[in-house]
Structure formats: C-alpha cells, structure tokens
Amino acid sequence: xxxxxxxxxxxxxxxxxxxxxxxxxxxxxxxxxxxxxxxxxxxxxxxxxxxxxxxxxxxxxxxxxxxxxxxxxxxxxxxxxxxxxxxxxxxxxxxxxxxxxxxxxxxxxxxxxxxxxxxxxxxxxxxxxxxxxxxxxxxxxxxxxxxxxxxxxxxxxxxxxxxxxxxxxxxxxxxxxxxxxxxxxxxxxxxxxxxxxxxxxxxxxxxxxxxxxxxxxxxxxxxxxxxxxxxxxxxxxxxxxxxxxxxxxxxxxxxxxxxxxxxxxxxxxxxxxxxxxxxxxxxxxxxxxxxxxxxxxxxxxxxxxxxxxxxxxxxxxxxxxxxxxxxxxxxxx
Ligand SMILES: [Zn+2]
Numbered sequence: 225x226x227x228x229x230x231x232x233x234x235x236x237x238x239x240x241x242x243x244x245x246x247x248x249x250x251x252x253x254x255x256x257x258x259x260x261x262x263x264x265x266x267x268x269x270x271x272x273x274x275x276x277x278x279x280x281x282x283x284x285x286x287x288x289x290x291x292x293x294x295x296x297x298x299x300x301x302x303x304x305x306x307x308x309x310x311x312x313x314x315x316x317x318x319x320x321x322x323x324x325x326x327x328x329x330x331x332x333x334x335x336x337x338x339x340x341x342x343x344x345x346x347x348x349x350x351x352x353x354x355x356x357x358x359x360x361x362x363x364x365x366x367x368x369x370x371x372x373x374x375x376x377x378x379x380x381x382x383x384x385x386x387x388x389x390x391x392x393x394x395x396x397x398x399x400x401x402x403x404x405x406x407x408x409x410x411x412x413x414x415x416x417x418x419x420x421x422x423x424x425x426x427x428x429x430x431x432x433x434x435x436x437x438x439x440x441x442x443x444x445x446x447x448x449x450x451x452x453x454x455x456x457x458x459x460x461x462x463x464x465x466x467x468x469x470x471x472x473x474x475x476x477x478x479x480x481x482x483x484x485x486x487x488x489x490x491x492x493x494x495x496x497x498x499x500x501x502x503x504x505x506x507x508x509x510x511x512x513x514x515x516x517x518x519x520x521x522x523x524x525x526x527x528x529x530x531x532x533x534x535x536x537x538x539x540x541x542x543x544x545x546x547x548x549x550x551x552x553x554x555x556x557x
C-alpha cells in the first residue's frame with residue numbers, strides 16, 4: 225500500500241470499548257489505548273469520550289505527520305456521510321455522523337467503515353491473506369466472518385472492499401438460515417438470521433433453553449446459567465457432554481449452511497473466521513468438520529476450491545483495517 229511517510233490514527237469503536245492506536249505504514253501498532261464505551265450516558269458524552277481518545281493519539285504523534293484518521297465502528301454506517309443507522313451496540317449514536325461531529329475539531333481527514341469489513345481488509349493484506357501468499361497461494365477473493373456476541377463480516381475482492389451502494393454490503397449475520405415462523409429472534413428484529421443461530425449469544429441461549437426444558441444428564445447442569453458462555457459449551461463438548469454435542473453440531477450445521485450460501489454468492493478462494501466463537505471451534509478441532517459440511521453443499525468443483533483458516537490479527541484487525549482504508553484513500557487522490 226502507500227509508501228507515504230507518516231502515521232495513521234485509528235480507532236475501533238465497539239459496544240464495550242473504544243480502542244485507539246497510532247499505526248505506521250506497515251500496519252504495525254506503535255501506540256495503543258482503550259477506554260470503556262460510556263453506554264447509557266447520552267450521545268454527547270459518547271462523542272466527547274471518543275474525541276478525547278483520538279486527541280490523545282494525535283498528541284502522542286508530536287511532530288510525526290498524520291496522514292488521516294481511520295475509524296472502525298460496530299454497526300451499519302454510511303461510509304460517505306459517516307451516519308450510523310440503528311447500530312445495535314452503539315444505539316445512542318443512531319442518526320449521528322461522526323465525520324460531522326469531529327471533522328472541524330480534529331483537522332485531519334476522517335474515514336469511517338464497518339469494523340468487520342475493515343477487519344476483512346486487514347486480514348486480506350496483512351493477516352490470513354498474507355499467510356497464504358507466503359506459501360505461494362494467490363488470494364483473489366476473501367470472505368471474512370467474525371462470530372462473537374454477534375456475527376459480522378466482509379468481502380474483499382482483489383484487494384478492494386465490496387462496499388455496496390451505501391457501504392453496508394456483507395451484513396452476513398443477517399442472511400436467513402431458518403425460515404420457519406418459530407425461528408429464533410435476531411437483534412435486527414428478524415428471525416432465523418445466521419447471527420440468531422451461531423453467535424456466542426445464540427449458543428448460550430440455546431443451552432440455557434435446553435437446560436430448563438430437559439431432564440437429560442449434562443455436566444452443564446450445575447453451572448450458573450446467568451454466566452454461561454459459549455466457551456463453557458465448547459468445553460463441555462470436548463468432555464463428551466451429549467447436550468453440548470447436540471447444540472454445537474447444530475451450530476456447525478447452520479454455520480456451514482450460511483457459509484455455503486456466501487460462497488455461492490461471492491466465490492471466495494479464502495474464508496477467514498475470527499471472533500470468540502472461533503476460539504471454541506479451534507479448541508474442539510471442528511474446522512475440518514465445518515469445511516467438509518460446506519463443501520458437501522456447494523454446486524461445483526470450482527466453488528469447492530477454497531481454503532478456510534482462522535483470523536491472524538486478533539483484536540487489532542479493525543484498527544489495522546482502518547489504517548489501510550486511510551492509506552488507500554491517499555492513493556486515490
Ligand atoms: Zn438479523
């Protein structure tokens with residue numbers, strides 16, 4: 225990407241934390257900090273806290289030239305206007321434009337994108353995509369899924385984000401998997417979305433429901449259900465717990481169905497999985513099982529010609545992707 229001297233101030237603003245960093249041209253984080261997202265304190269205070277974190281990063285740079293500010297946010301956002309559209313995890317910012325709120329005071333050009341889309345961009349250039357290129361495998365199209373509290377993702381085609389008309393393409397958590405009228409409710413207000421079936425929240429909810437409805441023996445019986453997490457279910461799965469096996473098998477099957485729909489739509493040659501639930505898949509060695517279920521439902525040998533691997537950049541991927549977005553905007557000039 226850009227070889228221009230200077231650094232980028234990047235932020236990843238999610239429901240729990242606003243993480244801010246200074247990133248160099250190689251995507252390395254030179255300085256980083258995080259503050260809790262002050263949920264419930266009103267939009268004005270939310271904006272003030274975010275702005276202070278960015279000013280702190282700008283001040284750290286001293287005389288080093290700043291090429292721009294890149295912000296990755298949780299939720300649907302119009303990338304041109306910077307306006308949020310009912311972001312489930314930052315609801316107080318609904319209808320607000322971060323560009324309008326901050327541009328005058330922060331001076332440097334501000335670029336905004338969806339956090340999962342920007343994580344996909346980072347994985348393409350500097351994470352999983354780079355790993356593939358290092359072993360001589362070209363990556364043209366990358367499909368990224370992050371599966372944690374919710375499900376998000378992005379598609380990168382030949383190095384560029386697939387944006388859509390308003391920058392909101394690839395809301396892959398909300399593709400419909402279960403179309404029955406009794407399908408699980410989703411945060412978006414719909415039913416049967418991928419997010420409602422395979423997210424960490426969904427796995428915990430399915431398990432709590434099963435525990436209250438069934439009398440079968442399970443090692444999860446004694447667990448405090450108010451604190452039950454998807455990781456507890458994966459741990460019980462590893463121990464051979466039959467209830468957890470049933471739930472995780474259902475999750476793998478729904479996830480495979482979702483990914484095969486996405487492969488038919490985008491024809492990726494690399495599928496990358498990130499997020500907390502992915503850690504569970506890794507510790508239980510379920511990636512091979514998932515890949516074979518996906519392949520079984522694909523229509524052609526060419527669609528089946530893809531690799532699947534875990535994300536490589538961890539929690540930093542949103543900020544690294546935000547910095548790459550700023551660099552790519554400079555190349556467009
Ligand atoms: Zn949904």
